[in-house]
Amino acid sequence: MRTLRILFAKELSAILASPIGYTVAAVFLLVLGYTFSLTLFATKVANLQYIFHQMYVLSILLVPVLTMRSFAEERRSETLELLLTAPVGELSIVLAKYAATLTLVLGMFAASLVYALILDRYGEPDWGPIYAGYLALMLHASLLVAVGLLMSSLTENQVVAAALSIGTFLMLWFADSVSYLLPPPFDSVAINLSLIGHFKPMVSGSVFLSDVGYFVTASMLALFLAAWGLAQR
Amino acid sequence: MTITPSDAAPDDVSTRMADAPAISAVDVSKKYGQVSALDRLTLDVRTGEVFGLLGPNGSGKTTFMRLLAGYLLPSAGRLTVAGLDVLNDSLAVRRRIGYVPESAPLYHHMRVGEFLTFMARLRGVPEREIASAVARVVARLALSAVLDKPTGKLSRGYRQRTALAQALIHDPDILILDEPTNGLDPRQIIEMRQLIRSLAGRHTVLMSSHILSEVQKTSDRVAVLLNGRLLGVRAIADTPDLEEWFLSLT
Numbered sequence: 001m002r003t004l005r006i007l008f009a010k011e012l013s014a015i016l017a018s019p020i021g022y023t024v025a026a027v028f029l030l031v032l033g034y035t036f037s038l039t040l041f042a043t044k045v046a047n048l049q050y051i052f053h054q055m056y057v058l059s060i061l062l063v064p065v066l067t068m069r070s071f072a073e074e075r076r077s078e079t080l081e082l083l084l085t086a087p088v089g090e091l092s093i094v095l096a097k098y099a100a101t102l103t104l105v106l107g108m109f110a111a112s113l114v115y116a117l118i119l120d121r122y123g124e125p126d127w128g129p130i131y132a133g134y135l136a137l138m139l140h141a142s143l144l145v146a147v148g149l150l151m152s153s154l155t156e157n158q159v160v161a162a163a164l165s166i167g168t169f170l171m172l173w174f175a176d177s178v179s180y181l182l183p184p185p186f187d188s189v190a191i192n193l194s195l196i197g198h199f200k201p202m203v204s205g206s207v208f209l210s211d212v213g214y215f216v217t218a219s220m221l222a223l224f225l226a227a228w229g230l231a232q233r
Numbered sequence: 234m235t236i237t238p239s240d241a242a243p244d245d246v247s248t249r250m251a252d253a254p255a256i257s258a259v260d261v262s263k264k265y266g267q268v269s270a271l272d273r274l275t276l277d278v279r280t281g282e283v284f285g286l287l288g289p290n291g292s293g294k295t296t297f298m299r300l301l302a303g304y305l306l307p308s309a310g311r312l313t314v315a316g317l318d319v320l321n322d323s324l325a326v327r328r329r330i331g332y333v334p335e336s337a338p339l340y341h342h343m344r345v346g347e348f349l350t351f352m353a354r355l356r357g358v359p360e361r362e363i364a365s366a367v368a369r370v371v372a373r374l375a376l377s378a379v380l381d382k383p384t385g386k387l388s389r390g391y392r393q394r395t396a397l398a399q400a401l402i403h404d405p406d407i408l409i410l411d412e413p414t415n416g417l418d419p420r421q422i423i424e425m426r427q428l429i430r431s432l433a434g435r436h437t438v439l440m441s442s443h444i445l446s447e448v449q450k451t452s453d454r455v456a457v458l459l460n461g462r463l464l465g466v467r468a469i470a471d472t473p474d475l476e477e478w479f480l481s482l483t
Contacts, residue, residue, distance in 0.1 A: 006354045010340070017342035078338040082399070085302040086355045087327040233305055 003088045007096030011070075012103065020069065021104055024062045028108050031058060036115050046123030051115060052133040052203045056196075059137075059144055060173065063105060064165035067148025068158040070097045071226075075156035090230040094223055097149055105141040109134070129205035136202035139215035140195070144169060146222035153226045169195070253316050255280045255407050255437035256301060261310030263296050263461075270296040272461040273310065278454075283433045285452030285469075286441040287479065293461040294441035295335060298411050301439070302332040315406055328357060331400030331436075335411040337393050341385030345376060345395055348384050352399040370398040374428070390421040397428070408432060410440040414447055426451050449475045457482050 015021045035054045043050075074080035083093055119125040144165075151164040176194035179187040191197060198211040256278035263271040271293045278284040286294045299305040300312055303323050312319045314326045340348055349370065353363045371377055374394040379387060384395060393413065400408055413429065414422045429451050432438050442448050448455050449469060457464040457479060464482040472478050 003355070006351070010351055014340070014342050077341075078334055078336045079340055081299075081302075081304050081332075081334045082338055082352070083355075085304050085327060085330075085332045086352070087324045087357055088355060089324070 003092050004096055004099075007088065007092055008099050011096050011100030015066075015100055015104055018069070020065060024065050025104070025108050025111075028058055028062055029111055032112055032115075040118075046119040046125040048116060048119065048125070048130055048133060049203055051112065052137060055109065055112065055137055056140060056199055056203075059105070059141055060169045061166070063101075063141065063144040064148050064151075064162040064169070066101050066104060067145060067152050067165060068162035069152070070101065070149055071152040071230075072156050072158045072161045076158075084230065084233070089227075091223075091227040093230065094149060094153075094227045098145055098223055101145045101149070102142060105145060106138060109137050109141065126205070129203065132205045132207050133203045135207065136199050136211075139202075139212060139219075140199055142219045143195075143215050143222070146219040146226075150222045150226040150229070153229050253280070254278055255315060256284075256439060257311075257313045258297070259311045261297075261300065261312050262308050263293075263300060263305060264308045270461050271300070271307075274458075274461075274463050276456060276463060276466065278437060278439055280437050281434050282453040283429060283438040283440065283451055285448035285455040286439065286458060287443070287445065287448050287455055288441075288458035289443055289483075291460075292458040294443075294458055295411055296461070297458070298332070298409050298439065298441060302330060302409055303327050304332075328403070329405055330407045330409055331403065331405040332409045333393075333396045333400045333411060333413060335415060337396035339384035339387075339392060339395055339399075341383065344381050344383055345387070345391075346371075346380045348395065349398055349402055353402045356403040358403050366402050366404075370401050373401070374398045389416045390418065393417060393421070393425065397425075401432075405436065407437045407439070410438065412442060413440055414442065414444070422447070445475050445479060459483055 032051065032054060036051055039050045071080065074083065084090070116125065116130055147168055148161075148165040151168065152158075152161040154164065155161050172193060172195040174194075176191045176197050179190035179194075182190055192214070198214045201208060202211055254277040256276075258274050258276045261271060261274045262269065274293070274297065286297065288294050296305065300307050301314055301319065303319060303326060306320065315329045317326045317329070319326050340351070343351060346367065349367045350363055353366050354360075358366050371380060374397060376391070376394060376398060379391050379395075382391075384392070387395060393416070397410070397413070400410075410429070414425050417425060426447070429438055429440060433453070440448075440451065449472075452469055454466060454468050455472070455475070456466045459482070465478070467478060469475070
């Protein structure tokens with residue numbers, strides 16, 4: 001646990017020392033503020049569903065920018081050699097990077113709580129879908145960060161890592177669309193792999209264990225594969 | 234800017250590890266696909282000595298060091314460090330060694346002091362001993378002038394010293410130094426050589442180089458590697474003309 005804490009602090013300081021985190025957060029909040037204002041004035045409805053979908057899309061585009069450097073940069077600068085020759089397990093290294101990046105993403109999401117407070121001040125929002133929406137976003141972020149780290153662990157080129165991540169996220173997003181082209185049972189596999197298919201019900205307030213399980217399982221699998229990949233050297 | 238010599242007598246090490254070799258490799262091979270980087274290497278490094286690995290680029294020196302440090306896994310053979318198997322006791326082995334890769338990598342977002350503190354924590358130095366451990370290596374490697382400097386702004390000489398400081402921070406039994414004088418100016422080379430010699434006895438040092446004179450002036454024994462194969466091992470004291478011996482082997 002001590003090792004994990006030490007590595008987490010190091011990862012967080014690396015994120016905070018880099019302009020990438022601030023740039024991503026600024027872009028995220030700027031686009032979100034713009035969308036929120038437009039939606040609110042256009043619809044005059046006190047709900048955050050549209051904002052949640054916006055955050056879903058922005059995460060898919062921006063999380064790879066945050067995760068791309070995690071392992072790729074360590075590989076390129078050869079500091080990974082320092083980490084892997086220190087008495088620490090590969091899983092600790094992966095979990096620390098995961099926790100630090102997820103902290104930043106959740107921090108960005110937390111800033112959007114101000115919109116919920118605005119709605120509460122001037123309207124009567126239904127809090128159930130808002131709570132469920134934030135749960136969905138947290139799970140979504142967890143999966144994206146885990147898969148992004150896995151992709152970063154495969155290469156020493158940050159751009160390649162980001163491209164692989166975005167490609168994987170888009171494939172998962174549109175997996176249910178591919179299902180129409182596939183014969184059974186592959187069609188249902190494709191439907192069940194769909195990111196949006198598991199995200200949408202939660203954002204509208206319906207939390208199913210199967211949806212939560214999808215995000216948790218996929219995150220754990222990606223983290224395990226990243227740690228396993230590091231151990232195969 | 235002088236490096237403080239070791240305060241330990243060379244004989245102190247006898248109490249640290251018995252008579253077993255500090256490093257033992259038996260038929261160790263490493264393959265990348267079909268390419269053999271190391272071919273059935275058998276070698277012992279005695280406790281407390283400075284052992285030089287000599288060979289041209291691509292001869293397998295770095296691969297051997299990375300195997301010892303736990304960065305790579307051997308394809309075949311048995312490799313022990315301080316009597317511990319590098320495969321089965323990987324974490325225990327990593328606690329016993331200090332390793333400086335060839336490029337002397339550092340975290341550029343950290344200052345020298347922060348970096349050494351981080352590495353001390355990572356290598357398991359108890360929290361209450363970290364400040365004294367950092368002070369010890371800072372004094373020994375004359376790093377006080379750059380303690381608050383970001384590691385990304387260090388000169389090559391200071392970078393190499395900082396990398397060596399992180400390897401010494403937990404006072405390991407065995408030091409593995411990959412091309413420690415690479416890129417240093419003549420004065421820094423002399424200082425690094427003196428430092429490595431001062432480490433002998435208290436630590437077992439395995440260092441690599443492709444410069445004959447470096448190995449001759451620093452090591453107690455030397456091994457020559459070529460194309461992943463061990464060509465010979467000699468005591469420097471028994472090898473008045475290292476160049477001639479090297480040429481006869483290669």
